[in-house]
Amino acid sequence: MSLGIELILTQLLNALCMGLIFALIAVGLSIIMGLLGIVNMAHGVFYLFGAYFTVAAVSWYPNFGLGVIIAALLCSGIALAVFFLFIRYLMGRRRPLEIMVALIGINIICEELIRNIFGAEPKYLAIPSMLSGQVTFNFLGVTLMYPKYYLSLIIICGSLLILIYYFFHKTDLGIRGLALIQDREIALALGVNIAKLGTLFFAIGGAVAGISGALAGPIFSVYPTMGIELLGFIFVIVIIGGVGSIEGTFLASLLISTIKSVGVLFASNVVVDAFIYVLLCVMLCIRPRGLKGYLGVLE
């Protein structure tokens, strides 16, 4: 296989697209881990439900955009339910392992629920007709054909991430959230209510992961284990980026997706995935707090 400039450019655009989707899932997980100190093994559930809710919504009323919005709302509702029914109760008991095991349980229950309702075979989610087809670029004498849907994803996910960044750096609620992550005791002593912010961020994290599941549905297929399969990579991203860091999560998402997209030009999928986990181990050895993480966040 010859490595044309077109192919490399296409793969870089794919990397950007995938990285932005990863970042949407990872940012919620990273914030919740940093804020509440819990390892949310059920975060993949929101991604899973986001995709299936969209499948269901589109079959009921064929409008993809509406489906995505419904999925986002339902996912934040489910996130709130998980938070109030399980996490708040278990956090009161101060046994982190219990929470982790309970969340793995929630993950299994949700997966089986999906398998029972929708069946085990993959579902097909169509690209909305408005966004199907290709766009042709002319860039420095190179002609590039790129799917319109992927390009829209880059714009939509990118805008959402900019919004999230803005929220955490420019609004009082966001700044207080970051303060809690960096030094919980002092933020509390300054009057910040961790229960209120935890609830809010859990709901936002669920909604955003749901949106990315919905948007990724037409590209990757929709199947019951899609959440837990992706969660491994999301954890790698969160740890490499630094738990609780927005910028770190964005950077690590793009790094991992670039390694995945460009790596497959040179090696098999399995080798590339293995390399990512090697990278994780190296990171844990030389810089356990990640690219942009703070010391002592997960004590």
Add this chain to the structure above:
Amino acid sequence: MSSILLNVKNIHTYYGSTHVLHGVSLQVKEGESVALMGRNSAGKTTTIRSIISLTPPKEGKIYFKGKDITCLPSHLCARMGISLCPQGRRIFPGLSVIQNLRVPVFSGNRDKNLQRVFKFFPELFEKNKQLAGTLSGGEQQMLAIARALIPNPKLLLLDEPTEGLSPLIVKRIHETLNEIRKMGTTILVASCNLIDIALAEKVYIIEKGKIVFQGTAEELNRSHDIQRKYLGVAL
């Protein structure tokens, strides 16, 4: 005669199973400035932490403005008007100066309070976009004090406000704190640095989790015996 703002009554506090405070009692009157002196690990920080429930006491009572605030969650203590400038500064390193000052939750006009705080510390205004983690030690201490002043607190708790600072910065911080005192803020300062007695009218000395001396700042200044016995140094 002014009323008692903070009344700590016979509190016992533990870290896990370690008994740290053995019945500490102290009173701070409204508008008064009180120092809690003692050697390292005598229980000063634990007393401060007990007041705002960062390590809630197992026994004893704490009253603020006459209300029982024993074990009241920390964020609610803050909203009652108690503000903390913690030991080791503990500014939020990844936030800018101005973002640090936006963290405290209070009801009131923030812009007005920001202006007031920047009048005390103009250097913070000049660096308001800079990441707090990149400030010098003295600037970080100023930021920690400024952050505690933003809610315009009734009671300001200062834990080691002059620790590890150059004499010039110490002087600067004392001047500012004295101005704040004059404006009517009640202060409880915990310190092992004898210089900080200059900030107070009344002094408590704590030793191994017990209050062993209580008197005016003048009494302590005169008595070199007490200074040597409990603080290990004399001025």
